[in-house]
Amino acid sequence: MASAFFYQFAMSFSMTEYKLQYFNIMGRAEPARLIFAYAGVQYVDERIEKQAWPEIKKATPHGKLPVLYVDGKQLAQSRVIERYLGKVFGIAGENDWEIAKMDELVACVEDFLIEINPWFKEQDNAKKVEIFKQLCESTIIPFITEFEGLLAGSGTEFFVSDKISYADLAIFHIFWFMNSKILPGSLCKFPKLYEFVEKISAIDSIKSWINSRPKTEV
Structure with missing residues (x-):
């Protein structure tokens, strides 16, 4: 059956x-x-x-x-x-609380992307470097640090429950992109996030x- x-x-x-x-x-x-x-x-x-x-x-x-x-x-x-x-x-949560927490985390990722959008849009290389320096201190490092703490405090290998969710995949993408494209190797100092990205990267289908x-x- x-x-x-x-x-x-x-x-x-x-x-x-x-x-x-x-x-x-x-x-x-x-x-x-x-x-x-x-x-x-x-x-x-x-x-x-x-x-x-x-x-x-x-x-x-x-x-x-x-x-x-x-x-x-x-x-x-x-x-x-x-x-x-x-x-x-x-993969969207098993109860209203999990659903809400997933929405919360994805909203945080969205806020982060909005904050760094000026760097993506800037065409002048000199200005782009200057914007990036400012964003590293004001936005990027605090964002990584916050999510390292959130994952450490979740008590599981994922952000909301012991099962992977669509929110985990959205979070995975931003940190994979950050570690691979924006600040290569940046997650080495953040063991929980590094392990998280490595674990999802190793899923056969991913x-x-x-x-x-x-x-x-x-």
């Missing part, structure tokens, strides 16, 4: 058609891609080139990407997409996605 149940459970995903539409970068869509990878669910990873964006923009819900298509229906806003996929694939995904700078 159990095997029949899980077969039907898996088949329900395979019967749904998913498409994730975003630019050819990791950016705002990468946590959703990681969720698909972890769940082992097939989807169309549609990557939009910048020259095609003005025309495609007209067909998006709010003139922004990413957009998730579920059997042709559109869902926008990256964090909403992540929460939706987490719920559908069973490792496979990281090794096979298009190589982009951001």
Whole structure:
């Protein structure tokens, strides 16, 4: 009976058609891609080139990407997409408290990304270096330190419970990106976060996605 149940459970995903539409970068869509990878669910990873964006923009819900298509229906806003996929694939918490804590943590990640956005957008290299120096002291190091403490205080290997969640994957992405792209090796002084990133990186489906995904700078 159990095997029949899980077969039907898996088949329900395979019967749904998913498409994730975003630019050819990791950016705002990468946590959703990681969720698909972890769940082992097939989807169309549609990557939009910048020259095609003005025309495609007209067909998006709010003139922004990413957009998730579920059997042709559109869902926008990256964090909403992540929460939706987490719920559908069973990694969005088991009670109202866990759900709320996941929302809280993802909101903290969102606040962090907004704070460092000026660095991403700056085109002048000299100004970019100066902005980065300021952000390291005011934002980046405090953010890493805070999440090191949160993970240490969780009492588990993950942030909310003893099971991986969509929030863990969103948090994993930002710290993987930080350790690999922004401040290479920065997590060496933060053992809990370092172990967290290494553990998720080693999950077969996540490792496979990281090794096979298009190589982009951001």
